[in-house]
Amino acid sequence: MNLLKTPQIFLFGLLLFHRVNAQSPNHFNIGELYNFNVNTIYTIHQAENNYVWIGSDQELYRYSGTDFKAYTSPNYQTEYSYIKEDKEGRIWCANFSGQIFYVAKNQKLTLFKDFSKSY
Numbered sequence: 001m002n003l004l005k006t007p008q009i010f011l012f013g014l015l016l017f018h019r020v021n022a023q024s025p026n027h028f029n030i031g032e033l034y035n036f037n038v039n040t041i042y043t044i045h046q047a048e049n050n051y052v053w054i055g056s057d058q059e060l061y062r063y064s065g066t067d068f069k070a071y072t073s074p075n076y077q078t079e080y081s082y083i084k085e086d087k088e089g090r091i092w093c094a095n096f097s098g099q100i101f102y103v104a105k106n107q108k109l110t111l112f113k114d115f116s117k118s119y
Contacts, residue, residue: 036061036068042081045091053091055080060093060101060109071109073101 031037038056045053052063060071060080072078077097084092091103098115 034068042079043083045083045085047085047091048089053083053093055083055093060103062091062103069107071103071107073109073111076101076111 038054038058038061040057041054042057043055045055047053050065052065054061054063057079059078060083062069062071076099077095079096080093080101081096082092082094086092089105092100092112093102094100100112100115101109102112103109
């Protein structure tokens with residue numbers, strides 16, 4: 001009986017004082033890897049074609065899994081949010097000034113309606 005207790009106490013002591021790591025933490029900075037340096041991300045949307053669209057404080061971005069493509073419309077505020085996709089595959093977004101944009105097959109950010117001048 002005494003022999004059975006000794007291995008159990010040894011195993012208990014080994015488990016008690018042994019450091020166990022389930023996973024080693026790992027992180028990376030996506031801005032350094034892909035030259036994607038934004039301060040604020042307002043919204044993220046994954047489209048049907050698996051592109052990830054990111055509305056940020058600087059531009060609208062499309063992430064393909066390997067690189068970022070920036071979309072901006074000159075002469076308008078560049079803080080994009082409210083990203084949605086319609087049945088035709090167009091990506092719609094708005095900025096905080098009340099302007100609505102879309103990206104169609106030509107891959108150009110186009111102003112659809114400017115509500116900022118309606119007030």
